[in-house]
Every structure is written in C-alpha cells, then in structure tokens.
Amino acid sequence: MGWGSYPSSRRSEIRQVVEAKYLGLNNKTAKLSAERKERIMLPDYIDDHNRTFSIGEFLHHPSGVESMLNTKALQSFQLLDSNTYRCTLQKIEFLNFEVSPVLDLRVIPTSNDCTIEMLSCKFEGSDALEQQNNLFSAFMRNHITWDSNGPEPCLDVDVILNVALEVHTPPFNLLPLSTIEVPGNLIMQGLIDKLVPLLGQQLLKDYHNWIEQQLKLA
Secondary structure: OOHHHOOHHHHHHHHHHHHHHHHHHHOEEEEEEEEEEEEEEOOOOEOOOOOEOOHHHHHHOHHHHHHHOOHHHEEEEEEOOOOEEEEEEOOEEEOOEEEEEEEEEEEEEOOOEEEEEEEEEEEEEOHHHHHHHHHEEEEEEEEEEEEOOOOOOEEEEEEEEEEEEEEOOOOHHHOOOHHHHHHHHHHHHHHHHHHHHHHHHHHHHHHHHHHHHHHHHO
16 A cells, blocks of 8 residues: 555654654753852851851751742742742743743751752743743752851852753754753853852841841840
8 A cells, every 4th residue: 555545634643653753763861060169258256245146047047048049039939848948930031931930949957058959940931831841850959068166167059950951853853962062051050150159148148137136136
C-alpha cells in the first residue's frame, strides 16, 4: 500500500507520530550553573550592659528570615509550614506577557549556619508561559555561615544555582548544547555576581536595624 492510498486523516496521524518521535530524539537538556561566595565583615555590637547581639540570633529571628528571603522586594510571601515559604516575585514582562516567578523556599537554621533551599520554581501568568514549567527544573542553595568570636567577625554567603532546560524547539534542538550553555552560564553568573553582594548588604542593614530595636526593648 502506497502513501497516497492512506486517507488524509490517517496520513495526518502518521505524520504527527513521526514528527513526535523525531522531535523526541532531538530533544536535549541544557545544564546551566552559577556560583558565588561572598564574605561580609560584621561590626561588634555591645550594649551598655556588655551584652552582645550575635548574627546567629538575628538569623533565627523572624526578622532575619525575612531579610534572607528579601521579602521587601517580593510581591507576596506566605508561610507554608514551620520552615517553608512561598515567595512570589514581582511581575516581569517576557515576550509581551506578564509573568510572576513563584519560589518555594525552605529555611534550615542551626546554631552554626543557615541554609536556604529552593524546593520548586514555576511561572504564573499566561497559559503559554505556564506550559514552560514542564520544560525546566531549577535548584538553588544559599548556605550562610558566620564566625562571631574570631578577631574579625564575619559572615560567609555561598550561593549555588543550577538550571536544567529542555531544548525542543527547532532550530535550537539541532545545534550543539554549547550554543545555549555558554551564553546561558554567562548570563546566570552575571546575575549571581550582582545579586549576592546586594543580599549581603541588605542582611547587614537589616541586622543593624534589628539590633537597634533590641536596644530599645532592653
């Protein structure tokens, strides 16, 4: 039986199956990553009664958690459980669409450090952009440690961001992954290099404001 002997509807079904298999074979996953470490020198805060206010106390306080999540820059945030927060970023325009990135973040404080992990990341907005949520996955970890007892008290911030992006649209899926990964890594690294120092500055400012509040309550 020749191709022309199939009914047009059947030929369309066969073509769709062949195209799906072809695209599936050519789907690729681009892996992007960026990392940044930042050391922040901490001032000594001692009140008139020789009482100190450690950075660890601040980061365990709700004010410290809000500072680490940078809630002032968010559209909204809500507590999902005892240590997990849903953070909705401000709306951004992308390809003439408005979209809001939504992150679920888990905050894990201990006596010596604090870790913020991204559990999920998705976009809310137009149906077309929300469909892209199935094509990528992301992982972010912000590990914060401190030394308040050394000769030079400091706070260390270590941020890692990994993104896996499925490349399925021609002609990009026919090109080497390096054509996407190289510029993508540069963009992500530039973003991290800009945001991490700003995070450190904001933490230091909020830490100072928190101490002033504690002194007023003392």
